[in-house]
Amino acid sequence: xxxxxxxxxxxxxxxxxxxxxxxxxxxxxxxxxxxxxxxxxxxxxxxxxxxxxxxxxxxxxxxxxxxxxxxxxxxxxxxxxxxxxxxxxxxxxxxxxxxxxxxxxxxxxxxxxxxxxxxxxxxxxxxxxxxxxxxxxxxxxxxxxxxxxxxxxxxxxxxxxxxxxxxxxxxxxxxxxxxxxxxxxxxxxxxxxxxxxxxxxxxxxxxxxxxxxxxxxxxxxxxxxxxxxxxxxxxxxxxxxxxxxxxxxxxxxxxxxxxxxxxxxxxxxxxxxxxxxxxxxxxxxxxxxxxxxxxxxxxxxxxxxxxxxxxxxxxxxxxxxxxxxxxxxxxxxxxxxxxxxxxxxxxxxxxxxxxxxxxxxxxxxxxxxxxxxxxxxxxxxxxxxxxxxxxxxxxxxxxxxxxxxxxxxxxxxxxxxxxxxxxxxxxxxxxxxxxxxxxxxxxxxxxxxxxxxxxxxxxxxxxxxxxxxxxxxxxxxxxxxxxxxxxxxxxxxxxxxxxxxxxxxxxxxxxxxxxxxxxxxxxxxxxxxxxxxxxxxxxxxxxxxxxxxxxxxxxxxxxxxxxxxxxxxxxxxxxxxxxxxxxxxxxxxxxxxxxxxxxxxxxxxxxxxxxxxxxxxxxxxxxxxxxxxxxxxxxxxxxxxxxxxxxxxxxxxxxxxxxxxxxxxxxxxxxxxxxxxxxxxxxxxxxxx
Amino acid sequence: xxxxxxxxxxxxxxxxxxxxxxxxxxxxxxxxxxxxxxxxxxxxxxxxxxxxxxxxxxxxxxxxxxxxxxxxxxxxxxxxxxxxxxxxxxxxxxxxxxxxxxxxxxxxxxxxxxxxxxxxxxxxxxxxxxxxxxxxxxxxxxxxxxxxxxxxxxxxxxxxxxxxxxxxxxxxxxxxxxxxxxxxxxxxxxxxxxxxxxx
Numbered sequence: 001x002x003x004x005x006x007x008x009x010x011x012x013x014x015x016x017x018x019x020x021x022x023x024x025x026x027x028x029x030x031x032x033x034x035x036x037x038x039x040x041x042x043x044x045x046x047x048x049x050x051x052x053x054x055x056x057x058x059x060x061x062x063x064x065x066x067x068x069x070x071x072x073x074x075x076x077x078x079x080x081x082x083x084x085x086x087x088x089x090x091x092x093x094x095x096x097x098x099x100x101x102x103x104x105x106x107x108x109x110x111x112x113x114x115x116x117x118x119x120x121x122x123x124x125x126x127x128x129x130x131x132x133x134x135x136x137x138x139x140x141x142x143x144x145x146x147x148x149x150x151x152x153x154x155x156x157x158x159x160x161x162x163x164x165x166x167x168x169x170x171x172x173x174x175x176x177x178x179x180x181x182x183x184x185x186x187x188x189x190x191x192x193x194x195x196x197x198x199x200x201x202x203x204x205x206x207x208x209x210x211x212x213x214x215x216x217x218x219x220x221x222x223x224x225x226x227x228x229x230x231x232x233x234x235x236x237x238x239x240x241x242x243x244x245x246x247x248x249x250x251x252x253x254x255x256x257x258x259x260x261x262x263x264x265x266x267x268x269x270x271x272x273x274x275x276x277x278x279x280x281x282x283x284x285x286x287x288x289x290x291x292x293x294x295x296x297x298x299x300x301x302x303x304x305x306x307x308x309x310x311x312x313x314x315x316x317x318x319x320x321x322x323x324x325x326x327x328x329x330x331x332x333x334x335x336x337x338x339x340x341x342x343x344x345x346x347x348x349x350x351x352x353x354x355x356x357x358x359x360x361x362x363x364x365x366x367x368x369x370x371x372x373x374x375x376x377x378x379x380x381x382x383x384x385x386x387x388x389x390x391x392x393x394x395x396x397x398x399x400x401x402x403x404x405x406x407x408x409x410x411x412x413x414x415x416x417x418x419x420x421x422x423x424x425x426x427x428x429x430x431x432x433x434x435x436x437x438x439x440x441x442x443x444x445x446x447x448x449x450x451x452x453x454x455x456x457x458x459x460x461x462x463x464x465x466x467x468x469x470x471x472x473x474x475x476x477x478x479x480x481x482x483x484x485x486x487x488x489x490x491x492x493x494x495x496x497x498x499x500x501x502x503x504x505x506x507x508x509x510x511x512x513x514x515x516x517x518x519x520x521x522x523x524x525x526x527x528x529x530x531x532x533x534x535x536x537x538x539x540x541x542x543x544x545x546x547x548x549x550x551x552x553x554x555x556x557x558x559x560x561x562x563x564x565x566x567x568x569x570x571x572x573x574x575x576x577x578x579x580x581x582x583x584x585x586x587x588x589x590x591x592x593x594x595x596x597x598x599x600x601x602x603x604x605x606x607x608x609x610x611x612x613x614x615x616x617x618x619x620x621x622x623x624x625x626x627x628x629x630x631x632x633x634x635x636x637x638x639x640x641x642x643x644x645x646x647x648x649x650x651x652x653x654x655x656x657x658x659x660x661x662x663x664x665x666x667x668x669x670x671x672x673x674x675x676x677x678x679x680x681x682x683x684x685x686x687x688x689x
Numbered sequence: 690x691x692x693x694x695x696x697x698x699x700x701x702x703x704x705x706x707x708x709x710x711x712x713x714x715x716x717x718x719x720x721x722x723x724x725x726x727x728x729x730x731x732x733x734x735x736x737x738x739x740x741x742x743x744x745x746x747x748x749x750x751x752x753x754x755x756x757x758x759x760x761x762x763x764x765x766x767x768x769x770x771x772x773x774x775x776x777x778x779x780x781x782x783x784x785x786x787x788x789x790x791x792x793x794x795x796x797x798x799x800x801x802x803x804x805x806x807x808x809x810x811x812x813x814x815x816x817x818x819x820x821x822x823x824x825x826x827x828x829x830x831x832x833x834x835x836x837x838x839x840x841x842x843x844x845x846x847x848x849x850x851x852x853x854x855x856x857x858x859x860x861x862x863x864x865x866x867x868x869x870x871x872x873x874x875x876x877x878x879x880x881x882x883x884x885x886x887x888x
Binding site: 237240243276294314317320321324325328329331333335339373376380580590591609610 | 711712713714715718719721722725726728729731732733734746748749753754839841844845847
């Protein structure tokens with residue numbers, strides 16, 4: 001029953017996508033606007049097919065319908081409801097189903113957004129590309145990644161249950177869908193890039209659209225990555241949040257290139273430059289998404305995330321080749337004719353900084369890509385021998401890139417478009433740079449040594465101060481403009497908050513979030529300490545300045561697992577309970593860490609070994625400063641992204657709260673105490689076209 | 690299209706020479722395509738999940754303790770540091786890939802018994818002691834095999850599925866982690882690499 005329903009949904013989605021491709025292609029070739037409009041209807045049908053299949057899968061999981069092989073492998077009678085639901089993305093076939101339904105949402109979203117412009121060839125080509133991608137993913141579910149296969153032989157009485165690591169923390173409910181909303185979302189900018197290359201229209205108008213879709217996907221991908229780091233910190237028991245694992249890299253690469261695009265698209269919107277470059281970035285982002293899916297789902301690379309392998313590898317690889325050939329081929333065909341006239345005037349300008357930022361981000365992505373596929377390349381050249389690329393490689397190359405990006409983050413927001421002079425920059429950057437230097441001096445006085453941490457903290461403070469300065473100016477501008485417009489001080493204060501809204505201002509909030517993450521990452525990795533304490537019940541031990549008292553033990557039984565918990569009192573305060581859990585169906589035990597978190601430092605506790613007869617237990621202790629900053633920074637990035645998606649003040653010149661262009665900077669009679677250069681500075685709200 | 694260089698038609702010269710168009714984007718695109726085609730070719734010819742080393746936070750760190758009762762009921766503890774290379778193999782008798790690597794492990798153990806520079810230690814992973822004992826006896830494995838009934842050793846090594854094999858250097862550091870069936874040659878290669886890097 002569930003199997004039939006699911007198959008029906010998948011088939012419906014696939015058929016709709018294929019028919020949609022045929023209808024749109026025919027109409028485009030013959031130049032029939034009626035056909036272009038008729039082609040729209042297949043998008044909601046694809047979505048419907050996906051939803052039907054998801055409903056069937058969820059019903060099967062929640063009701064433990066073990067007649068489906070997927071359910072028998074990823075669910076058991078004792079699996080709690082939440083992990084039955086998440087079972088859909090615990091293995092390959094279900095993940096593809098999630099991918100398919102999210103793609104259906106995006107395709108429908110695009111068709112709805114452009115419903116009045118369906119006659120436009122560019123929109124039709126983009127829709128066509130989206131249909132092709134949908135056909136591919138629904139096609140996978142008809143063949144090698146069929147989530148609705150019937151079990152062979154008799155229906156088992158009970159299933160295996162999800163991978164034990166995936167039923168230990170409710171974050172599993174959010175992390176994969178967020179990640180997929182991000183990764184799948186990059187299909188939309190790719191579709192528009194292909195469409196504009198085919199139609200030869202690279203005007204800045206569609207770049208605005210593409211940017212918005214990219215920002216949407218990017219935000220979800222950011223949430224997904226941060227949640228993934230949080231999940232591995234909470235679950236995996238080694239106190240780390242990032243392991244340069246191929247799956248992590250697979251999500252990081254599109255993020256890096258997407259970030260580069262979000263910056264360079266501003267250069268195009270503002271100055272009409274970098275058109276072909278932007279198209280290339282969008283195509284690269286989507287290609288990396290598919291490559292990452294291939295690397296992690298085909299079994300060519302082993303990883304902690306290789307929860308499933310299957311025969312879909314060659315298909316994904318072929319699709320990657322197709323995507324790349326189409327994208328790069330179109331650029332080879334059209335690229336030179338679409339290039340923008342003119343170039344960047346001066347390296348010391350906003351666009352020059354964006355270009356440098358782009359080069360660093362692309363290099364960063366390349367470093368990650370090389371580290372991920374190098375073992376395979378090496379093995380191909382030296383057959384039979386293996387090489388592992390580990391954290392040292394990534395750290396050595398990524399730390400300088402990260403420091404370079406921090407520096408650009410500090411300088412770029414103060415740079416004007418076109419060109420700048422040393423005096424202007426001195427005026428704008430004196431205070432942020434002084435704050436950076438003060439932080440370094442403070443750190444040295446506080447006993448921190450090491451070039452990299454000091455640089456990271458100093459540049460981080462510099463960048464945060466620079467972003468904060470831009471926000472302060474923007475808020476002040478809004479406030480003064482409101483006052484000049486006759487608003488009461490209270491109303492003007494309210495209007496001041498508009499200074500946080502808009503592309504540039506939201507971006508500054510994102511920057512502060514990134515700085516928090518960079519500082520947290522540096523502190524936690526450079527100054528983390530790990531060790532063990534061996535304690536008998538009632539004893540107290542110390543590690544890295546923290547005391548741990550072994551209060552007692554407790555056994556907790558739930559239908560799905562039995563946990564052996566240790567009660568540990570940290571620094572004489574609260575009691576924390578790391579555990580070792582034995583899940584049903586006889587798999588190996590899983591350790592669950594307990595974390596005493598605070599803004600300044602985390603104490604991370606695990607049970608390393610339990611004596612078979614009474615005696616001392618061994619506990620793993622990891623003390624890492626400022627881990628919480630990572631999560632706070634992640635939240636700030638999301639907040640900033642949302643703020644920057646809201647149109648800024650100047651987009652609606654008729655809006656009574658809004659201000660005319662000249663008033664965005666403080667008017668001349670106002671005393672501008674230290675910074676005369678401020679008057680000409682393009683502050684936040686002045687970024688719109 | 691611009692893809693084809695115009696043939697040199699002398700008969701009808703254009704009124705004004707067209708502005709020379711730069712082909713930077715095309716050349717870069719062609720280079721990218723060639724590199725990508727190479728990458729795809731390499732990826733396409735990779736055998737799925739060959740002997741694959743996995744990154745583990747343990748690699749480079751000192752090996753967690755290996756001690757407990759063997760499947761024959763005798764106490765065993767791996768000395769720290771072990772003084773020789775130690776191949777720590779997690780297995781179960783129900784695990785099919787373990788059966789393919791079993792004879793290779795026996796060969797490896799035999800070869801290195803002569804030279805004395807490496808030895809085997811096995812740990813039962815999620816299996817009954819009796820099944821594991823008879824499995825090892827059938828195989829001819831005479832090295833210590835720990836029962837690990839609560840999975841504490843597996844847990845401390847972060848093992849998720851058998852077969853999983855760790856190589857521990859004489860100084861007690863973990864130098865490699867492989868999650869797939871290994872051959873004697875693989876293990877020799879890993880040891881040679883570890884020696885070359887000064888372990």
